[in-house]
Amino acid sequence: MMGQQSGAQDRLFYSFNLDAHVPADHLLRGIDRFLDLSDLRQHLTAFYSHTGRPSIDPELMVRMLLVGYCFGIRSERRLCEEVHLNLAYRWFCRLGLEDGVPDHSTFSKNRHGRFRDCDAFRQLFETVVERCITEGLVGGEGFAIDASIIRADANRRRGTPSTAQVEWPAPEQRTRAVREYLEALDASEPVGAPPKYLSMTDPAARWTAAPGCPAFYAYSTNYLVDVKSGVIVDVEATAAHRTEETEATKTMIDRVAERHEITPQRLIGDTAYGTGPMLEWLVEDKGIEPHVPVWDKSKRSDDTFSVSEFQWNEQANEYRCPGGEALRNEWRKFKNPRSRVTQDSTVIYHADPRICAQCPLKPRCCPNMPTRKIARSLYEKSRAFARQVAETAAYRQSRKDRKKVEVLFAHLKRILKLDRLRLRGRRGARDEFLLAATAQNLRRMARKWMQTTMTEPIAAT
């Protein structure tokens, strides 16, 4: 017999247990197990007034935000609707069936207000990393570093050439992003060359482009990842600029050492991190093995001798060319000694042009120059060490380990849908990247825990 629903929805009293309706293998159950917000209220006390109407509970704010970042719900309006309708989200946010969900405009106002001014998201992120360490997910032996470009919330047509005289709005009409940018400009000098265009909506975003693609305004999210289980041990928001990205690596390694007392034995990265100063910092200052390809432009493709064919003699401070002649940085003594260091932090070594002129190897050495010159980096010792490391089996393993960061960026953009920022300004980018990295670490811990405790396969979420 065909059944038929009664359709009666007018009962006043229900016996309903929300907890019983959230599946045991729901991702949020695992996340809830590892989320500790006990210090949040204390951390935020200074940012709340003692009088006036009660605000949204900060724990509810953070739990709702985590739901949004864990499940790729980017719109605040939609997040409020989803928390209202979804029983598992309600359970995670500690809301009863009849409890009201904050209005999306109140939610935004709180998020963009006091949460932006305090360091609560960093504290939350570091608490979660600490829990990952306690759970044994962080090995601490090898870290991988990489950066990924995320589009800023700035129209690419609303920009001005950075060399032009910019007319900023009057102070009382300036947006938060513009205020932050101008304050940062007053506080410190910008790093690297100025960008081609400046966004009037979010001036801290950098005008950037991948080869062959149209340019846009963007920030970079920088991940420092422990390669044992792919836990993000630190994250930093920078402009999409290589110099800032390498500087962020130093900041993150120092911060992890300070907060969690972990310094890796090896750092894995791509060529962007293989510059002389960076390798010197890793090898000499920190004692970290660089599993990074050396930034090297000395290789030649025109069949002439490359630098590796010249022998370096440390004691004599000279190179020996394939013809057995010396290349020195100084061929005669000056009354006032000269530093000989170029703007690129190199010292130029060259052979005697009179000898080169008669050398039979000249066509293969310096066919278009009177003598052969070699620019030796001041950081050549660390560069040579990095080249030695690149010959080892451990380095070959590191090349595979590096993919763990790329997987996290793919997950960030495709699953968590963070391919474009919603908040503006450097602080907005920082908050978004911290929350996304926190969500990724919580998801990782939850999945590991569920894989070890559940006999049934985990439901796709």
Ligand code: SF4
């Ligand atoms: S050209 Fe000069 S530097 Fe080159 S091999 Fe001959 S002597 Fe040496």
